[in-house]
Amino acid sequence: MVVELTRHIATLFQFPVTEAQKISLAIDEAVTNVIKHSYGNEAGHEIRIEYFLDAAGMRIRLLYQGLPPDISDEEVNIGRMIKKKKKGGLGVKLMKTIMDTVTYSTIDGENCCELVKWRKAN
C-alpha cells in the first residue's frame, strides 16, 4: 500500500511518472529493510511514514522502533557481492541511486530513515 501511496503523492506533486515510480521503489526498499532488519520480519510493529512536500522537492521520513539500522557508508561493490554469493545489500544501493540523499538518525529515541528527492530544475 505504501508503494502505491508514495507513487500517487509524488505524481500529484508533479514528479514525472517514471520518477514517481522510482521514488516509490525506494520507499518499498526502505520499508522492507525496516521490517527485515529492525523488526526481524515480525508482524505487529509500527512504521510511521511522514511526507514533506515543498517547491524544492519531496522528503519522506520513516520512523520506527526496533533495532537501529546497520548501514555502512561503504560503496556497494556488486562484483565483490557476487563472489561472496550475497543475496542482500542491493536495497540500500537502489535507495541511494534513486534518491538524492538517504540518511539514518535517531529522533527522540525513534529510529529515522529520511529520503529526499529534489525537484529537477527545468
Next chain:
Amino acid sequence: MKSFQIRTKMINGVAVLYLKGHLDAHQVARFEKELVRMIKESNFNILINGQDLNYITSAGMGIIMGYIDEVREKGGDIKLCALNERVHETFDLVGFTEIYDFVADEQAAIEKFSSVIPKA
C-alpha cells in the same frame, strides 16, 4: 498483496523461468525455490524471461546475484530477456546491466546459449 507467478520450461537445453507480476520481498522465496531446483537438477543454462514481469525489488535481483557465481563456475550462465522498460531500468539502477547478459527476446537468448552448449 500483489500476485506473482512463476513457471518453467526446458527449451533446447535451456531452463527458462517465466516470471509474471510483482516480484518483491513477499514473493521472493518462490523464485529462489525454482531457481535452486533448476541448479540442483544440473541445469546451468538459465534464462529468466521477464516479459510479464511488472515490478521487481532488490529482493528478486539479490537472488540472481546470489547464484550467478555458482552457475558460471559450472560453465553456465543466467541471462535475462524480454524485460519491459521499467524493470530493465531497475536492473540498470544497481549496475546489473553491465554484469549480466540482457537480451531483447527469448529466441535470441536461447540461440546465445546454444552457441556455447557442447554438442552431444
